[in-house]
Amino acid sequence: WGEVGNDYIRPSFADNLTITRGDHSLKFGVYYERLLNGEAPGGQWSGVFNFQGNDSNYTAALGNTGYAYANALIGNFRNYQESTARPFTNLRLTQVQWYAADQWKGTRHVTLNYGVRFGYHSPFEQIDGQGSNFDPTLFNPARAVALYESACAVAFTPPATYPTAQRRARNPVTGQLIPLTGANAGLVGAIVPNSGDANNGLALGLDPNTPRGYRTTRAIDIEPRLGFAWDVFGSGKSVVRFQAGIYHAPRVGGGTTGGNLVNNQPANRTFSIDFGNINTIESLVGTAITRPSSLNAVEVNSHTPSFYNFTFGIQQDIGFQTVMEVSYVGSFARHLGQRININGVPDGARLGTNNIDPVTGQRIGNDFLRPFRGYADINVVTWGGTANYNSLQAQITRRYTQGFQYGVAYTYSKSFDYANDDASDVNFGRPFKEFNYAPSDFDQTHILTVNYIYDVPSLSRKLNNGFVKAIFDNWQLSGTTSYASGKPKNITVTYNGGITDITGGQINARPNTICDPMRNISGADPTGTPYVVNVNCFARPTQLGDIGNTPRNSLRMPSTFNNDVAFFKNIPMGESRELQLRWEIYNVFNHTNFRDIDAGLVFNAAGEQTNTRFGAPIAARTPRVMQAAIRFSF
Numbered sequence: 001w002g003e004v005g006n007d008y009i010r011p012s013f014a015d016n017l018t019i020t021r022g023d024h025s026l027k028f029g030v031y032y033e034r035l036l037n038g039e040a041p042g043g044q045w046s047g048v049f050n051f052q053g054n055d056s057n058y059t060a061a062l063g064n065t066g067y068a069y070a071n072a073l074i075g076n077f078r079n080y081q082e083s084t085a086r087p088f089t090n091l092r093l094t095q096v097q098w099y100a101a102d103q104w105k106g107t108r109h110v111t112l113n114y115g116v117r118f119g120y121h122s123p124f125e126q127i128d129g130q131g132s133n134f135d136p137t138l139f140n141p142a143r144a145v146a147l148y149e150s151a152c153a154v155a156f157t158p159p160a161t162y163p164t165a166q167r168r169a170r171n172p173v174t175g176q177l178i179p180l181t182g183a184n185a186g187l188v189g190a191i192v193p194n195s196g197d198a199n200n201g202l203a204l205g206l207d208p209n210t211p212r213g214y215r216t217t218r219a220i221d222i223e224p225r226l227g228f229a230w231d232v233f234g235s236g237k238s239v240v241r242f243q244a245g246i247y248h249a250p251r252v253g254g255g256t257t258g259g260n261l262v263n264n265q266p267a268n269r270t271f272s273i274d275f276g277n278i279n280t281i282e283s284l285v286g287t288a289i290t291r292p293s294s295l296n297a298v299e300v301n302s303h304t305p306s307f308y309n310f311t312f313g314i315q316q317d318i319g320f321q322t323v324m325e326v327s328y329v330g331s332f333a334r335h336l337g338q339r340i341n342i343n344g345v346p347d348g349a350r351l352g353t354n355n356i357d358p359v360t361g362q363r364i365g366n367d368f369l370r371p372f373r374g375y376a377d378i379n380v381v382t383w384g385g386t387a388n389y390n391s392l393q394a395q396i397t398r399r400y401t402q403g404f405q406y407g408v409a410y411t412y413s414k415s416f417d418y419a420n421d422d423a424s425d426v427n428f429g430r431p432f433k434e435f436n437y438a439p440s441d442f443d444q445t446h447i448l449t450v451n452y453i454y455d456v457p458s459l460s461r462k463l464n465n466g467f468v469k470a471i472f473d474n475w476q477l478s479g480t481t482s483y484a485s486g487k488p489k490n491i492t493v494t495y496n497g498g499i500t501d502i503t504g505g506q507i508n509a510r511p512n513t514i515c516d517p518m519r520n521i522s523g524a525d526p527t528g529t530p531y532v533v534n535v536n537c538f539a540r541p542t543q544l545g546d547i548g549n550t551p552r553n554s555l556r557m558p559s560t561f562n563n564d565v566a567f568f569k570n571i572p573m574g575e576s577r578e579l580q581l582r583w584e585i586y587n588v589f590n591h592t593n594f595r596d597i598d599a600g601l602v603f604n605a606a607g608e609q610t611n612t613r614f615g616a617p618i619a620a621r622t623p624r625v626m627q628a629a630i631r632f633s634f
Contacts, residue, residue, distance in 0.1 A: 007251070009033050025103040027115070032096050035251065039089035043268060049278070050079040062185060062275040075278035084269045087130060087262035093251060094122040101225065109234050113227040113243075120220050121250035121304070123213025129205035131261035133214035134297040134378050136342065139201030144373035146172045146195035147292070148187050150359045153177060167359055183287035186274045189365040190289040191374065199266050200374060203300075214261060215302040221248040237317035241327075244310035252305075252337060252381075252422060260296045269293070292367045292376045295343075299382040303335035313393075322398040329391045336385030337422020343378035344506030345369045347429060351504030351544055366506075379425075387417035387440065403455030411447045415440040427507060430547060435510075438488070438552040445485040446559075453478045474572070479565040479588075486560075488553035489599045495540065497605030502541050510548030511538045511601055517615075518556055525616040532558050532597055533615040540603040558617065560593040562586075582629040590624040 016029035051071040055078055058064040063076035071077065101115025151170035168177040169187035173195050178184055191198075203210040227243035262268070271288040273281065313327030349355055349369045357364045372378060391413030398406050418436045419426050427435040459472035493511050495502065502509040517537040524530045533555050541548050565588045569581040587593075594617035602611040 007035055007037050009035055023105045027101045027103075028099070030096070030098040033094075035093040035095070037089060037091040043083040043086055043263065044081055044270065045083045045086045047080060047082040049077045050081075051076070052078045057186060058275065062182070063277065077276060077278065078274070080273045080276065080281065081270050084271070085267045087268050089262060090127045090130070091124060092122070092127050093124045095250060096120045109231045111229045113225070115225050117223040117225070118220060119223065119248060119250070122219075123211065123215060123217070124250070124252055125213035126205055126262060130267060131214075132199070132202040132204050132264045132266065133210070133261055133300070134201050134264075134295045134372075134375070134380070135203045135300050136201065136372075137300075138203060139372055140197070141373065143197040143200050145198060145200070146192040147367060147373070148172075148178070148190050148192060150188050150357045150364070151177055152359050183273060183275050183284050187289065189367055190291050196374065198374075201372065202264070202266070204266070205261075211300065214298050215300060217250075217302050217304050221250075221304060221306075223247060239315040240313070241315065242310075242312050244308075247307040247309065249305040249307070252383075261298070264295050264297075265293065292370075292374055294377040294379065295375055297342075297378055297380040299380060299384075303383045305336050305383065306334045308332040308334070318396075320398065321401050322396060324394075324396045326392070326394045329389075329393055331387075331389040333385075333387040333417075335383045336387055336417070336419070337381050337383055338385040338419040338424060338426045339379050339381050339422065340426055341377050341379050341506070343370045343372045343375055344429070346371070347503045347505035347507075347547070348545060349504055350501055354504065381422050383422075385418045385422075385426075386437075387415070389413065389415040389440075400453065403457075404453070406450070406452040409447075409449045412445065413443070413447075414445065415443040427552075429505070429507060434549075434551060436552055438554070441488060441553065443488055443553075446483065447485070448483045450481040451479070470571075474570040476568040476570065477565070478568070479563065481563045483561050484559060486557035489555040489557050489597060490553050491538075491550055491555060491599050491601060493601040493603070495603050496610075499544065502544060503547055504545065507547075509541045509546055510550040511603070512541055512546075512548050513537055513550045513554065514539050517554065525613050527616075529616045531615040532594070532617060535609065535615040538601055538609065540607040540609075542607065555597070555599055557597055558594045560621065561591055562593060563588045563591070577632070577634045580631040580633070582631065584627050584629070586625040587621075587623060592623075593621040595619040595621045 012031070012033040014029070014031045016027065019026040019028075049072075051068045052058065053064060053066045053068040053071055055064070058078045060066075063071070064078070065071055065074070065076070097117060097119040099115060099117035101113065104112045104114075106112055148169040149172055151168045153166045153168055167180055169180055169184065169190075170177055171192055173192055178187060180187060203214060205214070223246045225243075225245040227245075228241070230240040232238040232240060269290055270293060271290055273284050273288050276284045309331045311327055311329045313325055315323060315325045318324050345366050346369070350363055355364050355369060356362070367373075367376060370376070391411055393409070393411045393413075395407065395409040397408075398404070416437060417440045420441045426432075430436075454477045456475040456477060458469070458474070460469040491511065493508075495508070500508075515534065515537040517533045517535075519534060521531055521534050523535065538550070564584070564586045566582065566584040571579040571581070573579055596617070596619040598611065598613040598616055598618045600611055601609055601614055604610050
């Protein structure tokens with residue numbers, strides 16, 4: 001019946017029917033399942049105190065001792081927060097699939113497989129209607145909640161700012177000025193009670209007009225399949241194979257209905273009390289405020305992730321008990337999940353003299369600058385992602401015969417996508433394809449694997465005596481050698497000194513790439529570890545508003561090369577018993593394979609890159625490991 005936090009099926013049913021008639025083998029089937037997913041309640045429903053002592057807004061006049069432990073001992077808190085609910089996940093997905101397929105042996109040389117699968121799926125929905133979803137089409141700016149604004153008690157003429165003692169929070173609805181003292185010291189930017197529509201733009205789970213699961217997708221998916229095998233000469237030694245099919249994934253990830261929507265308001269709001277003492281917190285309940293909070297959301301008019309898989313290959317028996325196969329393998333995915341923040345601070349909003357508060361001379365808060373007033377970040381999972389995988393795959397396999405078997409497999413491939421999964425953020429408000437469409441996190445261009453098993457010839461064939469037979473007979477050698485290109489690595493960047501907010505928006509500038517970072521690599525970090533990227537290929541943006549040009553996953557980690565070897569000594573002990581001595585060596589040559597690199601750029605005000613570890617490996621895979629074992633079979 002499953003465990004909390006995991007998918008479990010209750011119940012499932014399947015039935016299949018096969019009819020053989022002449023050269024046709026017909027198959028029909030149906031499958032039903034009801035998938036459930038439950039997770040325990042969470043949130044800050046029991047309340048959380050913050051005794052932080054290094055917050056500049058928490059002054060000594062407000063009770064701050066400067067030390068968090070001291071604040072806790074005397075009961076003075078910077079902030080107390082409590083949620084109004086204990087949201088929990090209680091999801092359901094119902095699937096019914098049915099299919100019809102035929103395997104037709106058209107001639108002695110050709111076998112054709114074709115069929116179609118139909119799949120019905122219900123929305124992945126919260127059974128009890130908990131949660132809400134933000135729908136931009138439901139948001140009305142005229143009904144947005146009001147936020148307390150910065151003001152002063154007396155008139156003044158900018159650009160002069162006013163003394164702190166005369167600063168106030170202004171209710172834009174009534175015009176009331178509230179002193180910024182005590183629990184109200186942080187009132188600016190909080191939501192004015194009873195202003196606007198607190199649920200503006202929200203589709204509520206219990207509203208009959210809200211789609212089940214908050215999404216509208218096609219209920220029935222059609223999945224045709226086609227394949228054939230052609231014995232070219234009728235000898236069974238030269239075969240051409242082809243296969244293609246369409247598949248769908250109605251079970252979305254990323255939490256509740258793909259977006260963890262049970263934590264959204266109105267069911268779950270967080271109230272906050274600033275600057276108080278535990279002993280008097282009951283008297284401060286009337287000062288509790290709410291601030292714009294983040295929302296999770298899903299795309300309303302949506303799609304089911306679709307996958308188009310196909311292969312075409314040639315198989316040839318080249319003699320010596322050896323078969324060679326060369327294939328093209330492709331997979332195109334459409335309507336993949338990806339997450340976009342649609343309520344970030346726009347580029348330029350914090351540049352220059354834009355949006356300066358004349359009272360304080362400082363930039364006004366981010367929540368005044370967002371497109372959807374009354375909310376913080378709104379992270380929407382959309383199903384518009386694309387992924388493409390293309391590969392050439394070749395392998396040679398010798399069947400185990402005469403004490404020897406080996407296999408060689410090589411793959412040359414490319415995989416590109418916009419995001420790693422439906423919980424991965426994509427850069428919104430940027431050239432979308434240039435900044436997001438890049439090699440997949442798992443992409444490896446070259447993969448080569450060689451495996452072998454060899455029965456060492458018995459020495460007793462040459463020296464037939466008991467000692468030689470006991471020591472030198474029945475040995476076996478096996479091993480694997482593998483090489484793989486490095487996976488992509490994404491760059492992060494930090495700007496220290498000077499103007500650090502280069503774009504003036506929520507998404508800061510990427511660095512500028514001025515050459516190919518995987519060419520002309522030289523130098524080493526201060527520890528002597530050689531760089532694996534060209535550290536001179538990146539520059540700090542020099543102009544305000546510059547978004548940079550470095551795409552996602554622009555670096556490559558080092559390739560890996562590994563050899564594993566195992567020795568076996570088999571000692572027969574009668575007809576049905578055998579003792580095996582094993583000695584296994586992993587990474588036999590103790591070759592250093594790096595697992596990760598430092599990809600964090602740090603620029604100072606002068607535009608110099610100051611992270612001396614950037615571009616150097618920072619973690620390695622397992623070194624040589626040896627193990628011995630004794631196995632008794634009976």
